[in-house]
Amino acid sequence: AQKVTQAQTEISVVEKEDVTLDCVYETRDTTYYLFWYKQPPSGELVFLIRRNSFDEQNEISGRYSWNFQKSTSSFNFTITASQVVDSAVYFCALSEAQSGSEKLVFGKGMKLTVNP
Amino acid sequence: DSGVTQTPKHLITATGQRVTLRCSPRSGDLSVYWYQQSLDQGLQFLIQYYNGEERAKGNILERFSAQQFPDLHSELNLSSLELGDSALYFCASSGGGSWGYEQYFGPGTRLTVT
Numbered sequence: 001a002q003k004v005t006q007a008q009t010e011i012s013v014v015e016k017e018d019v020t021l022d023c024v025y026e027t028r029d030t031t032y033y034l035f036w037y038k039q040p041p042s043g044e045l046v047f048l049i050r051r052n053s054f055d056e057q058n059e060i061s062g063r064y065s066w067n068f069q070k071s072t073s074s075f076n077f078t079i080t081a082s083q084v085v086d087s088a089v090y091f092c093a094l095s096e097a098q099s100g101s102e103k104l105v106f107g108k109g110m111k112l113t114v115n116p
Numbered sequence: 117d118s119g120v121t122q123t124p125k126h127l128i129t130a131t132g133q134r135v136t137l138r139c140s141p142r143s144g145d146l147s148v149y150w151y152q153q154s155l156d157q158g159l160q161f162l163i164q165y166y167n168g169e170e171r172a173k174g175n176i177l178e179r180f181s182a183q184q185f186p187d188l189h190s191e192l193n194l195s196s197l198e199l200g201d202s203a204l205y206f207c208a209s210s211g212g213g214s215w216g217y218e219q220y221f222g223p224g225t226r227l228t229v230t
Contacts, residue, residue, distance in 0.1 A: 043224055045208075046118075047220060047221075052216060103149065103161040103164060103174060104219060
């Protein structure tokens with residue numbers, strides 16, 4: 001069965017600190033996609049990144065970086081030099097090829113508060 | 117702006133009533149998904165339509181139904197509403213029905229059942 005675990009429920013940091021959001025997934029499928037979404041206080045869900053199971057290269061986009069490790073079934077997200085605008089709930093999600101659907105299975109989310 | 121529109125933004129209704137939530141996908145997207153976000157259940161997949169046909173069902177109650185119309189907009193119908201149905205309902209869309217594409221979410225409809 002597919003499952004996504006975000007063990008941290010809430011983190012509070014001071015602006016300019018680096019913060020890493022953990023995501024651990026479970027799947028029996030060898031072909032899958034992993035995603036991160038951001039939900040700011042306004043409520044919408046914003047797509048951040050997609051990574052397929054065959055591509056373990058880390059990715060960097062500005063202050064955001066992602067570390068995908070199949071050996072530990074983890075897809076962690078780091079924000080460098082955090083800013084107040086990064087305050088949001090962040091969701092990790094999984095989509096399996098064998099599920100017959102492109103549905104996303106989400107973790108419970110992690111609330112990040114960046115204080116000035 | 118994701119390009120996915122949802123109406124209404126807020127809905128307040130009483131138990132036992134029926135409501136319809138509407139979603140218009142991004143231009144060109146053939147797949148529409150419905151998700152429910154509640155405090156106790158988190159974000160849960162409800163149902164997916166692809167080009168007018170139901171493609172997958174998730175944790176959708178029998179009191180709930182959906183459809184996708186020829187112009188690709190979708191409606192989620194919730195009936196015999198209960199207090200526990202109060203939640204944020206998201207619609208998302210993705211292109212082509214091919215697996216692995218990112219889904220773009222609408223702003224959501226916040227349903228409050230009193």
